[in-house]
Amino acid sequence: MARAFTPKVVTANDLLEGDVVYQTEDDRWSRDLSEAELITDEAHAQVRLLDAARQASKIVGAYLADAVAGDNGPEPAHFREDFRRTGPSNYAHGKQETSPQPRA
Amino acid sequence: MYRYSEFDTAFLAERNAQFRAQVERRIDGSLTEDEFKPLRLMNGLYLQLHAYMLRVAIPYGTLSSAQMRQLALLAEKWDKGYGHFTTRQNIQYNWPKLNDVPDMLDALAEVGMHAIQTSGNTIRNVTADHFAGAAADEVADPRPYAELLRQWSTDHPEFQFMPRKFKIAITGSENDRAVIKAHDIGLQLIERDGVLGARVIVGGGLGRTPMIGKELSEFVAFDDLLAYLEATVSVWNQIGRRDNKYKARIKITVHENGIDTIRAKVNERFLQVRPQFKGADMNLLEEIKGHFAPPAFREGSVASFESAYTNDPVFRSWVDTNIAPHKNADHAIVTISIKKHGQTPGDATAEQMRVMADLAEEFAYDELRISHEQNVILPHVHKSDLPAIHAKLKEYELATANIGLISDIIACPGMDYCALATARSIPVAQEIATRFEDMKLEHDIGHLKIKISGCINACGHHHVGHIGILGLDRAGVENYQITLGGDATETAAIGDRTGPGFAYDEIVPAVERIVDTYLEQRESAEETFLEAYRRVGMAPFKAALYPEAQANAA
Ligand code: HEM
Ligand code: SF4
Numbered sequence: 001m002a003r004a005f006t007p008k009v010v011t012a013n014d015l016l017e018g019d020v021v022y023q024t025e026d027d028r029w030s031r032d033l034s035e036a037e038l039i040t041d042e043a044h045a046q047v048r049l050l051d052a053a054r055q056a057s058k059i060v061g062a063y064l065a066d067a068v069a070g071d072n073g074p075e076p077a078h079f080r081e082d083f084r085r086t087g088p089s090n091y092a093h094g095k096q097e098t099s100p101q102p103r104a
Numbered sequence: 105m106y107r108y109s110e111f112d113t114a115f116l117a118e119r120n121a122q123f124r125a126q127v128e129r130r131i132d133g134s135l136t137e138d139e140f141k142p143l144r145l146m147n148g149l150y151l152q153l154h155a156y157m158l159r160v161a162i163p164y165g166t167l168s169s170a171q172m173r174q175l176a177l178l179a180e181k182w183d184k185g186y187g188h189f190t191t192r193q194n195i196q197y198n199w200p201k202l203n204d205v206p207d208m209l210d211a212l213a214e215v216g217m218h219a220i221q222t223s224g225n226t227i228r229n230v231t232a233d234h235f236a237g238a239a240a241d242e243v244a245d246p247r248p249y250a251e252l253l254r255q256w257s258t259d260h261p262e263f264q265f266m267p268r269k270f271k272i273a274i275t276g277s278e279n280d281r282a283v284i285k286a287h288d289i290g291l292q293l294i295e296r297d298g299v300l301g302a303r304v305i306v307g308g309g310l311g312r313t314p315m316i317g318k319e320l321s322e323f324v325a326f327d328d329l330l331a332y333l334e335a336t337v338s339v340w341n342q343i344g345r346r347d348n349k350y351k352a353r354i355k356i357t358v359h360e361n362g363i364d365t366i367r368a369k370v371n372e373r374f375l376q377v378r379p380q381f382k383g384a385d386m387n388l389l390e391e392i393k394g395h396f397a398p399p400a401f402r403e404g405s406v407a408s409f410e411s412a413y414t415n416d417p418v419f420r421s422w423v424d425t426n427i428a429p430h431k432n433a434d435h436a437i438v439t440i441s442i443k444k445h446g447q448t449p450g451d452a453t454a455e456q457m458r459v460m461a462d463l464a465e466e467f468a469y470d471e472l473r474i475s476h477e478q479n480v481i482l483p484h485v486h487k488s489d490l491p492a493i494h495a496k497l498k499e500y501e502l503a504t505a506n507i508g509l510i511s512d513i514i515a516c517p518g519m520d521y522c523a524l525a526t527a528r529s530i531p532v533a534q535e536i537a538t539r540f541e542d543m544k545l546e547h548d549i550g551h552l553k554i555k556i557s558g559c560i561n562a563c564g565h566h567h568v569g570h571i572g573i574l575g576l577d578r579a580g581v582e583n584y585q586i587t588l589g590g591d592a593t594e595t596a597a598i599g600d601r602t603g604p605g606f607a608y609d610e611i612v613p614a615v616e617r618i619v620d621t622y623l624e625q626r627e628s629a630e631e632t633f634l635e636a637y638r639r640v641g642m643a644p645f646k647a648a649l650y651p652e653a654q655a656n657a658a
Contacts, residue, residue: 018155
């Protein structure tokens with residue numbers, strides 16, 4: 001039996017700012033994880049990652065990150081992604097300065 | 105203070121212009137990230153979790169006030185108003201934007217600084233004792249040799265594509281403050297029969313496979329030192345493993361071949377390379393030494409210092425912890441703690457950098473140092489100026505009297521910034537410092553070094569902490585392993601693991617239990633944590649950390 005596919009989002013860093021970004025269904029790069037496209041199919045995930053890789057003039061280091069469906073869009077499955085969507089814990093820098101990402 | 109020659113200035117300008125063009129080509133799409141990445145790394149530009157990070161070298165940790173002010177300017181203009189001083193005597197900026205980096209590099213070049221060779225498989229920034237040129241216990245100032253090594257290794261054709269990065273540390277004292285036994289090569293300057301030379305240690309390193317360096321030669325006279333080091337690096341370049349990046353460090357080469365075999369090969373190679381060194385390096389060394397000439401130490405009464413010491417307990421406590429003996433008896437070495445309880449170890453704001461620069465200019469012969477323990481040092485201060493310095497530091501939250509104490513923690517950036525991290529380290533450091541400050545126990549506990557890394561790469565030197573903490577990812581949650589008994593000095597040792605790790609909310613209580621055990625076990629207040637650990641061993645600490653295991657065994 002095939003193993004169940006863990007849902008994914010495509011994430012990267014913005015080329016100029018370095019800020020964490022997520023690929024949306026309508027092919028934008030959002031700073032907000034809740035706007036990301038939650039991918040539930042493995043083949044589709046590979047296609048979307050290739051889409052991202054073609055946008056080298058906008059982003060850097062695209063990869064697939066595990067995520068889970070939440071009430072307000074995708075949520076991180078791992079604490080590393082939770083930090084990426086929030087910012088560092090020693091200062092309210094990064095996304096904490098601009099968007100209201102709650103720390104779990 | 106070392107000044108760049110014309111050649112260096114031209115070289116830097118050219119490198120910066122090249123990088124500016126490379127950044128432009130990356131942004132307009134003519135360079136892919138795969139092409140650009142090695143270029144940016146060569147210029148000290150990393151991509152971390154939330155942003156880019158620019159790592160700027162501070163060779164042998166020495167800065168002038170103008171350079172410190174420029175670091176403040178970078179922090180303010182292109183970052184978020186602060187910088188992070190690291191254990192490799194670098195400063196890291198955590199928030200630069202890609203198209204600002206060329207301007208940042210140009211601003212650094214204005215004061216003779218750069219970010220070259222802070223990355224990649226090259227010979228990295230040579231680190232030196234942060235008390236160099238000032239310490240009462242030193243044979244000679246190691247920085248001219250550090251600078252000679254820098255010039256020899258920078259853009260050396262043979263050393264651009266080595267099996268792995270290569271780190272050299274140098275000290276002029278028997279008391280090792282430069283952790284020479286945890287570097288690929290460690291040098292201790294010594295004098296023998298009136299001849300200056302160095303003891304050469306090889307194959308130390310931390311990371312995945314921690315090792316204490318071994319003695320390659322007990323004495324190499326200066327005339328032969330560069331040739332000898334070239335021979336050493338070249339032997340490793342030849343026989344070092346390139347098949348596996350974790351096995352590529354010279355520590356593995358030494359471990360696998362044995363120190364005696366390495367020594368024989370180095371000696372053989374040394375005879376071949378020696379004729380190429382015709383003394384030009386010694387002439388260069390003489391010239392470099394001129395740039396490091398000690399300042400003309402001023403004379404004057406130290407009575408004002410003595411009366412402040414007697415009358416002001418806060419000043420006295422600061423002097424007792426943060427001041428070290430200077431080779432000139434009327435002078436002192438000041439360590440400025442940038443580890444106020446609860447702050448991020450190693451971070452300084454632009455304002456604090458300027459204050460320290462001003463103090464250096466006014467009172468300290470215009471010189472500052474960065475220590476590998478992530479503090480800032482005024483190496484030469486006349487004792488009568490200490491009260492004024494202390495007063496100014498107090499105004500800017502820079503007067504914490506905690507050097508060498510439990511809150512003087514080394515912590516790497518960990519999962520708050522670093523893309524390689526498996527757990528956080530900064531908040532663990534912040535909480536330990538705050539906890540012991542609340543209990544007012546720190547001065548009673550005495551000399552105790554805690555070092556924290558956020559992954560196996562060991563940037564926080566955890567293996568050589570008296571208490572070492574390593575953050576790991578265990579099944580998707582942060583978990584912290586503890587080692588005890590590590591030592592970063594001339595009696596270097598790798599710490600021993602206590603046993604299973606602790607969850608994020610258990611790690612600070614675990615450290616408390618360790619410290620309580622020490623306080624119970626010590627024979628007197630004079631017996632330090634490390635001495636007590638060496639005497640009583642692991643057992644009482646284990647019993648305190650894992651009471652359940654103890655109960656089950658009973
Ligand atoms: C945040 C970006 C950083 C990255 C990506 C990074 C990466 C690494 C890696 C991969 C190693 C292991 C090299 C090896 O074993 O061959 C290493 C070693 C080291 N790093 Fe970092 N590091 C970073 C920040 C720092 C900081 C902030 C410090 C100082 C606090 C530091 C100090 C060191 C030291 C001292 C070592 C040598 C440990 C040894 O002897 O093996 N690094 N770093
Ligand atoms: S030890 Fe690991 S987590 Fe810490 S800075 Fe080094 S690479 Fe990053």
